[in-house]
Structure formats: structure tokens, C-alpha cells
Amino acid sequence: MPPTQLEMVPLTGCDLADLLRLRQAEDGWLSPTNATSPPGYVTGAPSFGTYVKAAQRDLAEGRHVTFGIWADGELAGEISVGGISRQALCSGMAGYWLRRSRVGQGIMPLALASVIEFMLTEGNLHRVEVNIMPRNQASIRVVEKLGLRAEGVRRSYLHVAGSWEDHVSYAVTAEELAGGGLVSRLLADH
Numbered sequence: 001m002p003p004t005q006l007e008m009v010p011l012t013g014c015d016l017a018d019l020l021r022l023r024q025a026e027d028g029w030l031s032p033t034n035a036t037s038p039p040g041y042v043t044g045a046p047s048f049g050t051y052v053k054a055a056q057r058d059l060a061e062g063r064h065v066t067f068g069i070w071a072d073g074e075l076a077g078e079i080s081v082g083g084i085s086r087q088a089l090c091s092g093m094a095g096y097w098l099r100r101s102r103v104g105q106g107i108m109p110l111a112l113a114s115v116i117e118f119m120l121t122e123g124n125l126h127r128v129e130v131n132i133m134p135r136n137q138a139s140i141r142v143v144e145k146l147g148l149r150a151e152g153v154r155r156s157y158l159h160v161a162g163s164w165e166d167h168v169s170y171a172v173t174a175e176e177l178a179g180g181g182l183v184s185r186l187l188a189d190h
Contacts, residue, residue, distance in 0.1 A: 003071035008079065008111055008118075010059065011068045016052050018075055019068060022099060029100040031161060033136055038159040062086065065123075069098065069111045076102040079115045081128065090126035092119060096139075103138070109145045113182035116146070120174045127174070131157060131167040143170040145189070146182050 011019055023030065058064035064082040068075055077098035084092040094116065098108055112130075119125045131154060132139045148170040156164035172182070 007070040008067040011066045036159050094130050108142050113186050117181045129171040131169050133165050148172050
């Protein structure tokens with residue numbers, strides 16, 4: 001059943017603790033698509049305090065923002081926009097996940113559309129990209145529903161679940177929203 005209320009809110013402090021607890025609870029569901037450290041590069045997980053300070057610093061400096069997805073008042077997942085570069089590039093990369101019990105309710109397409117629109121307007125980015133493993137068909141369906149442009153395959157792009165994985169790169173630019181936003185396009189299709 002689709003949620004009656006959906007909110008995406010940048011996370012700080014205590015909200016990050018809730019998000020980490022949710023990620024840990026959903027680890028079995030998320031682990032096949034989780035980024036991992038390749039052998040020889042493992043530095044160990046940071047303490048929670050270090051994680052929160054780094055997340056708050058990255059948010060304040062405009063390098064990374066983590067949005068919590070709340071569906072009917074429940075923390076349902078996350079959309080992060082990281083690798084944010086300003087100046088000539090003005091670009092960022094989005095990644096996302098939902099708790100297993102919320103998948104298939106239409107939450108992620110609407111949440112991702114909202115966050116991308118926000119980043120291309122209020123966030124002053126020119127481009128947002130999403131990189132997805134070809135085997136992650138559910139995630140590919142999300143970006144296809146939004147009409148993001150496929151740009152090709154990035155070979156051995158990211159270390160995931162213990163091995164280097166190819167990813168298909170999808171993107172959208174601010175100019176591509178000129179004829180209407182992603183949210184309005186998505187809602188018009190339903």
C-alpha cells in the first residue's frame with residue numbers, strides 16, 4: 001500500500017543514529033548491493049561519533065548530503081547525494097535504498113525524483129548521476145521510471161559485496177527539467 005505521507009529530510013546527529021540502526025537491521029537485505037572496501041584498503045569502520053562529525057562537516061561544506069526517507073512517519077530508507085563537485089562541474093552522484101518492507105510501494109521513484117529536483121534547483125547542481133549494477137534490476141526500474149538518460153557502462157566501477165562490479169551510469173541535467181520536473185512527469189504517468 002502506498003504511503004499517504006512522504007518526506008525527504010537531510011539527516012544530522014540523532015537522525016543519523018536512527019539511520020545506522022535501520023541499515024544494520026536491514027543488512028541481510030542490503031548486503032548484496034552494499035559498497036565494500038577492497039582488500040588492502042580496509043581502514044575499519046569509524047566510530048559513531050566520527051561518522052556523525054564527518055557527515056555534518058560534509059553537509060556543511062556541501063560535499064555530501066544524506067536524506068532520510070520517511071513514509072507515514074516511519075524512517076523507510078535513505079538517499080545520499082555525494083561526490084558533490086562545484087565550480088565548472090556542479091555535479092553529484094545519488095545512491096539510495098529502502099527497508100525491505102517498503103519496497104514496491106512507489107516510494108523510491110517519488111523520493112528520488114524529489115531529491116534530484118531539489119539538488120538541481122535549491123542545491124545548485126547542474127547534473128546528478130546514478131550508477132547501478134546491471135544485475136540490480138529493481139534500481140534500474142526506478143531511474144527508468146524517472147526517464148534518466150543511460151550513459152553507458154563503467155567497468156569495475158565500485159567494490160560491492162567483495163568484488164569489483166560494473167555499473168550503468170544514468171544522469172539528468174538541470175536543462176532536462178526545463179519542460180517540467182521529474183515529480184510532475186512521474187505523477188503524470190500514473
